[in-house]
Every structure is written in C-alpha cells, then in structure tokens.
Amino acid sequence: RAKKGGGNNFYVYNKELSDIEINKVKTISQLRRAVERNEFELYYQPKIDMNLGKVHGMEALIRWNNPDEGLIGPNKFIPIAEEMGLILPIGEWVLREACRQNKEWLDKGYQPIRVSVNISGMQFQQKDFVDIVKNVLEDTGIESQYLELEITESIAMIDIKYTIEVLKKLKSLGVYISIDDFGTGYSSFSYLKEMSVDELKIDRTFIMDVNTNTKNMSIVKAIIHLAHELNLEVTAEGAETEEHIQFLKENNCDKVQGYYYSKPVSSEEFEKFLK
Ligand code: C2E
Ligand code: MG
Ligand code: MG
Ligand code: MG
Secondary structure (H helix, E strand, O other), X not given: OEEOOOOOOEEOOOOOOOHHHHHHHHHHHHHHHHHHHOOEEEEEEEEXXXXXXXXXXXXXXXXXEEOOOEEEOHHHHHHHHHHHOOHHHHHHHHHHHHHHHHHHHHHOOOOOOEXXXXXXXXXXXXXXXXXXXXXXXXXXXXXXXXXXXXXXXXXXXXXHHHHHHHHHHHHHHOOEEEEEEEOOOOOOHHHHHHOOOOEEEEOHHHHOOOOOOHHHHHHHHHHHHHHHHOOOEEEEEOOOOXXXXXXXXXXXXXXXXXXXXXXXXXXXXXXXHHO
C-alpha cells in the first residue's frame, strides 16, 4: 500500500502484491527447499474405539518445521504444495514415513494399531498410485491391515467410475479405506455402496455444535445410521467436550477422534502414550 500526498488516503497500486501474495511467493520458494531438505514431520492423533474405550488407531498429520517460522500446519501449505505439484513427493514421503513409524512400533511390541494417512486428490489421480502404495508396503514390510487411507468425500466423487476402480485395487492390497470430511461434499449414496470403503469419517464442522444445533444433530445421526446400514464403520472427528462424547455414544458412533482425548502429538509423545 502506498500513501498518497499528505493526507491519510491510502490506495492500492494495481501491480503491487498483496500481503497474501507476498506470503505465497515466499512459501513457494521455501517449500521447494523444504522438500529437498526434508523439513516435514508427522504428528499423530489417536482414534478411540467407543465400545472398548481404547485406542483403535492414529491419524498421521503433517507438520512443516520451517527453520524461519517454526511449526506450520497443513492448511497453510498443502494447498500451495498441490498447486506446485509438490504434493506428490510430499504425499509419498508421508505414506512411507507413517508406515515406517507404525512398523517400528509394531515391532517394538506395543498394542498393534492402524495408521491413517491423508491422500490428496492429485495423489489419488496419479496413474501409478496403487503401485506406489504397494511398493511402500513392501519396502517398509508393514502388513496392509495396519494402513488406512483417507480420501475426502469431494475427491472420491469427482470421477465415481475411476474411484470405484482404484478403491477396488487398493482393497485387494488389504489396506483400509476411509471417506474423510464426510457430509461436506456431495455423495451419491447409491455409489457409496459400490465403493470398497470401510469407514465414513464425519466432518468436524457437524460435531462442533452437535449438542445445540438441531440440524447438525440430525445430520450426525443420519450419517451414523447410513454408515451402519451400509455395513461401514463411522468415526467422528473433532470431539472436544464431554457433551460431544455423550451424544456420540448415545447414537452408537463407533470411533472418535478429537481434542477431548488428545491433540495431534509428535511421534515421541505418541510413543510415550503407547508405552
Ligand atoms: P483432516 O484429515 O480432516 O484432519 C483432521 C484435522 O482436524 C487435523 O488438523 C486435526 O488436528 C484437527 N482436529 C482433530 N480433532 C480436533 C478437535 O477436537 N478440535 C479441532 N479444532 N480440531 C481438531 P490438521 O492437522 O491441521 O490438518 C488439517 C488438514 O490438513 C487435514 O484435515 C487434512 O485434510 C490435511 N492434511 C494433514 N496432513 C496431511 C497429509 O499428510 N497429506 C495431505 N494430503 N493432507 C494432509
Ligand atoms: Mg483426515
Ligand atoms: Mg477429516
Ligand atoms: Mg476436516
């Protein structure tokens, strides 16, 4: 922004970059460096089985250890990494690292749990995506039943035929499939039945005010019901309060993830918790 004349009128030059754009340019060059130097780290958040009251799995969530700016969350850089195509190497690293870490913990003899990995649309559309998953399983030596892939509802519904085909191949490898952020996209329920899916994961925005917002209350109940009718499991994400847990228990939600139990934590922290 430039100051005009002596008054306090401000105006924006057309060619001038906004703060957002400047930040983005900075992020773009830093991201290239981050991939080269591997500045990423996985955090893990437990997923709790509501019936057994114990840990059922964990979701791997990427963090960027930026040397200049500290720890950066995925919402700030994943969209840019997608635009740059860098999500492909980053995503493969996440998959590999999550499997390597889980295999290490399985070998140490802790209670065996599954690790969930978020897959971006671009990764899912990659021609050799199934081969990449297969290679990672082989290279890390982890059994496929200990890996779950999370694909968002909106990505799954872009090209339903393609999704059905890829999910079938992934399923034949033995990995688990979860539809993430369920309820925010536009699912075609009849196709959901044809997709080799194991779980629906209810988006956090429905859980946030589920005890006071009667619409979200109905939506959450309906998704739990739909999942069970289709023989799928259902996880609620973003449960923060006793009231959320109570509501989800009363309505037979199978699994819960949220700050109520734990925020995502570093691998060191998560291991303490496994011990
Ligand atoms: P997501 O897959 O839906 O992950 C859940 C997000 O909700 C995580 O945010 C988690 O920290 C947050 N969360 C969990 N419980 C609570 C809660 O009780 N309250 C609140 N306020 N938040 C909660 P995070 O780690 O910032 O990740 C955001 C999104 O970034 C993820 O949403 C996912 O879409 C994406 N993401 C994370 N890691 C990866 C990755 O490795 N690859 C790709 N492609 N995307 C990733
Ligand atoms: Mg997820
Ligand atoms: Mg989600
Ligand atoms: Mg979400």
